[in-house]
Amino acid sequence: MKILILGGDGYLGWSTAMNLSSHGHEICVIDNYARREICAKQNIQFLFENPSLEERSQCWEAISGQRIKVHIGDLQQWDCVAALFNSFKPDAIIHYAEQPSAPYSMFDRDSAAYTLQNNLLVTFNLIHGVKQFVPDAHIIKLGTMGEYGTPNIEIEEGWIDITHKGRDGRFLFPRQAGSLYHTTKIMDTDLLWFYVRMWKLRVTDLMQGPVYGMHTEQTRADDRLLPLFNYDEMFGTVLNRFIVQAVCGYPLTVYGKGEQKRGYLNILDTLACVKLAIDNPAQQGELRIFNQFTEVFSVNDLAQKVATAGNKMGMNVKIDSLENPRIEAEEHFYQPAHTGLLSLGLKPHYLTDDVMAEMLETVLRHQSNIEKEQIMRGVKWDASVQKIKTQAA
Amino acid sequence: MKILILGGDGYLGWSTAMNLSSHGHEICVIDNYARREICAKQNIQFLFENPSLEERSQCWEAISGQRIKVHIGDLQQWDCVAALFNSFKPDAIIHYAEQPSAPYSMFDRDSAAYTLQNNLLVTFNLIHGVKQFVPDAHIIKLGTMGEYGTPNIEIEEGWIDITHKGRDGRFLFPRQAGSLYHTTKIMDTDLLWFYVRMWKLRVTDLMQGPVYGMHTEQTRADDRLLPLFNYDEMFGTVLNRFIVQAVCGYPLTVYGKGEQKRGYLNILDTLACVKLAIDNPAQQGELRIFNQFTEVFSVNDLAQKVATAGNKMGMNVKIDSLENPRIEAEEHFYQPAHTGLLSLGLKPHYLTDDVMAEMLETVLRHQSNIEKEQIMRGVKWDASVQKIKTQAA
Numbered sequence: 001m002k003i004l005i006l007g008g009d010g011y012l013g014w015s016t017a018m019n020l021s022s023h024g025h026e027i028c029v030i031d032n033y034a035r036r037e038i039c040a041k042q043n044i045q046f047l048f049e050n051p052s053l054e055e056r057s058q059c060w061e062a063i064s065g066q067r068i069k070v071h072i073g074d075l076q077q078w079d080c081v082a083a084l085f086n087s088f089k090p091d092a093i094i095h096y097a098e099q100p101s102a103p104y105s106m107f108d109r110d111s112a113a114y115t116l117q118n119n120l121l122v123t124f125n126l127i128h129g130v131k132q133f134v135p136d137a138h139i140i141k142l143g144t145m146g147e148y149g150t151p152n153i154e155i156e157e158g159w160i161d162i163t164h165k166g167r168d169g170r171f172l173f174p175r176q177a178g179s180l181y182h183t184t185k186i187m188d189t190d191l192l193w194f195y196v197r198m199w200k201l202r203v204t205d206l207m208q209g210p211v212y213g214m215h216t217e218q219t220r221a222d223d224r225l226l227p228l229f230n231y232d233e234m235f236g237t238v239l240n241r242f243i244v245q246a247v248c249g250y251p252l253t254v255y256g257k258g259e260q261k262r263g264y265l266n267i268l269d270t271l272a273c274v275k276l277a278i279d280n281p282a283q284q285g286e287l288r289i290f291n292q293f294t295e296v297f298s299v300n301d302l303a304q305k306v307a308t309a310g311n312k313m314g315m316n317v318k319i320d321s322l323e324n325p326r327i328e329a330e331e332h333f334y335q336p337a338h339t340g341l342l343s344l345g346l347k348p349h350y351l352t353d354d355v356m357a358e359m360l361e362t363v364l365r366h367q368s369n370i371e372k373e374q375i376m377r378g379v380k381w382d383a384s385v386q387k388i389k390t391q392a393a
Numbered sequence: 394m395k396i397l398i399l400g401g402d403g404y405l406g407w408s409t410a411m412n413l414s415s416h417g418h419e420i421c422v423i424d425n426y427a428r429r430e431i432c433a434k435q436n437i438q439f440l441f442e443n444p445s446l447e448e449r450s451q452c453w454e455a456i457s458g459q460r461i462k463v464h465i466g467d468l469q470q471w472d473c474v475a476a477l478f479n480s481f482k483p484d485a486i487i488h489y490a491e492q493p494s495a496p497y498s499m500f501d502r503d504s505a506a507y508t509l510q511n512n513l514l515v516t517f518n519l520i521h522g523v524k525q526f527v528p529d530a531h532i533i534k535l536g537t538m539g540e541y542g543t544p545n546i547e548i549e550e551g552w553i554d555i556t557h558k559g560r561d562g563r564f565l566f567p568r569q570a571g572s573l574y575h576t577t578k579i580m581d582t583d584l585l586w587f588y589v590r591m592w593k594l595r596v597t598d599l600m601q602g603p604v605y606g607m608h609t610e611q612t613r614a615d616d617r618l619l620p621l622f623n624y625d626e627m628f629g630t631v632l633n634r635f636i637v638q639a640v641c642g643y644p645l646t647v648y649g650k651g652e653q654k655r656g657y658l659n660i661l662d663t664l665a666c667v668k669l670a671i672d673n674p675a676q677q678g679e680l681r682i683f684n685q686f687t688e689v690f691s692v693n694d695l696a697q698k699v700a701t702a703g704n705k706m707g708m709n710v711k712i713d714s715l716e717n718p719r720i721e722a723e724e725h726f727y728q729p730a731h732t733g734l735l736s737l738g739l740k741p742h743y744l745t746d747d748v749m750a751e752m753l754e755t756v757l758r759h760q761s762n763i764e765k766e767q768i769m770r771g772v773k774w775d776a777s778v779q780k781i782k783t784q785a786a
Binding site: 078109112113116117120121124128132151152153154160162164165167168169171172174175176177180183186187190191193194197198199327333381382 | 471502505506509510513514517521525544545546547553555557558560561562564565567568569570573576579580583584586587590591592720726774775
């Protein structure tokens with residue numbers, strides 16, 4: 001199958017590319033290196049040294065005998081999208097090409113505007129690229145569990161049946177997110193759902209929770225194949241960050257009460273879920289939605305697990321409680337469904353002691369790359385509001 | 394009160410400006426003449442001759458003694474927004490500055506991209522302008538009843554209480570629109586609701602139905618004060634268009650079965666509703682939503698009313714049934730609530746025989762401006778899909 005991966009340089013994009021390539025698919029990746037550029041400007045280093053996509057592709061070919069085509073280009077530009085779809089004609093497209101950091105989307109006006117514009121225009125161009133060049137192709141869109149927020153009712157898998165004043169309707173499950181980034185993903189859903197109904201697109205929306213992990217089956221041969229891995233507060237997901245904090249002796253930073261619950265998954269399960277979606281495409285005119293996570297943890301649960309695993313390895317892991325820089329519920333009901341991918345055959349990799357230990361060991365081997373002072377970034381959800389209040393006082 | 398009107402050149406923007414000016418408010422309007430430019434490029438004429446904003450402002454000042462400040466600028470540009478908010482410091486902002494045509498948003502890729510980008514970025518810049526310069530100002534956003542679509546349950550006023558598996562939640566009423574334009578308004582709602590929760594903005598969202606009418610109290614003094622009035626299929630609302638079709642002897646064009654129901658209102662009621670919102674602002678941290686229409690009609694109802702009123706005036710009005718160029722339900726349940734504005738004191742102007750007759754007479758006086766061949770534009774919701782099918786066959 002010909003598979004196009006948008007955002008193929010990223011943590012998940014590159015890992016997905018190698019995984020699907022190893023299963024014999026013809027892979028093309030495109031990226032504009034936006035993550036690398038933003039991180040450079042914000043003085044954020046990755047944990048691993050990541051060669052360019054071209055170099056990683058050559059490395060992968062040398063190891064696997066499989067070639068991954070590389071395009072560097074900006075998917076906000078229609079000319080770039082049109083040329084790509086016209087030349088590659090994918091059977092499936094996996095869409096990771098979004099600015100994925102909640103804190104970055106709340107950092108300042110420019111970063112917020114970039115997040116809104118990039119995420120919406122890329123999704124829009126993807127839709128129009130499919131319609132114009134490959135109308136039967138399957139779009140696999142990475143959504144996020146964060147779109148649902150933390151409602152007081154059980155979270156269903158994408159949709160909800162409502163009986164209201166004696167009449168029935170089926171609707172998108174209500175979405176109400178906690179950052180501008182997550183809100184742009186809600187808007188992606190609106191856009192995709194509209195065009196699915198109008199143009200009978202095939203779309204799978206994978207509502208993913210925070211991902212953790214480093215190695216995949218394909219990275220073990222050569223460290224140059226390891227993914228872009230952030231351990232800073234801006235781009236690092238919480239468990240990945242805690243692992244690095246444990247290794248470098250930086251107290252684990254729990255926001256507020258730490259009872260914020262989310263659904264997490266191992267990067268190996270991200271790869272498995274995407275492959276399941278590829279192997280079992282959505283129907284024409286179907287927006288198929290899966291909740292993509294394997295276990296629910298609170299932030300306190302994660303901190304405790306990292307501390308236990310770290311201390312077992314002789315680290316002296318401390319946990320700090322910080323004033324919450326976000327505006328979010330610190331204690332809440334959380335019961336999200338996640339049966340769709342399991343019934344397609346997902347075999348979860350749970351967060352066992354062995355998994356924790358392997359992550360800690362991998363980070364230990366790259367410990368010299370850690371720059372402690374990069375970890376905390378100080379982004380506050382209402383920083384500008386506070387600034388205004390001070391000015392007015 | 395200092396009131397800023399975004400999109401102050403348009404059908405409703407200019408009418409609102411004069412109405413609030415006549416009530417003694419200090420008004421500033423901004424527009425980039427996008428509607429005039431799009432119509433010029435699409436070879437669409439307005440029914441009335443509309444002088445520039447500056448000229449209309451001078452005309453209004455000569456008549457009323459009140460001045461309306463005029464800025465010409467593009468609200469997609471942050472510099473323009475920042476300069477405006479910094480100099481004018483409004484107490485309330487009325488946001489009409491969106492590409493409002495459903496058919497134009499479905500016309501081609503460029504028009505769709507423009508609609509998405511303009512509508513989202515202007516709303517985003519408005520939010521950031523308020524936050525940075527006037528955090529206590531009241532945002533009055535024109536939404537649309539079209540955001541709800543035509544669900545199988547009663548449409549509530551913005552919100553719905555859901556009991557699901559024994560637990561309760563309150564959510565935005567599910568939204569599911571029938572055009573990209575209407576979908577961008579859903580995305581506006583997502584964006585506003587997010588920032589209302591984060592930054593405690595005051596927002597009123599007026600979910601308006603299709604508006605009809607020409608004259609307002611302020612336009613009667615001078616025809617130069619009449620609003621931009623479209624009678625073409627792209628920018629003309631259905632009743633306005635039918636009135637012009639009746640006058641020029643063009644059979645009324647009903648799409649499909651004609652049982653599509655919507656909530657309509659007179660332009661006088663738009664002005665009254667906006668004024669009620671201004672006089673009764675939303676609270677800090679409140680997204681207040683009103684369904685803004687006064688009567689529900691089907692397209693067949695409207696065609697019948699226009700035919701009856703026209704024939705009474707000696708016209709020979711015919712009704713044509715056309716293949717529906719849109720993808721929409723042609724027969725559906727429709728029961729939307731609309732009590733909020735009534736309880737604030739709205740006194741509706743219903744679609745009486747007198748109202749119909751006055752509209753027909755106004756159009757008759759400007760009959761020489763009608764260009765029949767401009768009426769139908771042939772925009773199809775799935776035109777591009779059909780094109781692709783033909784290419785593939």
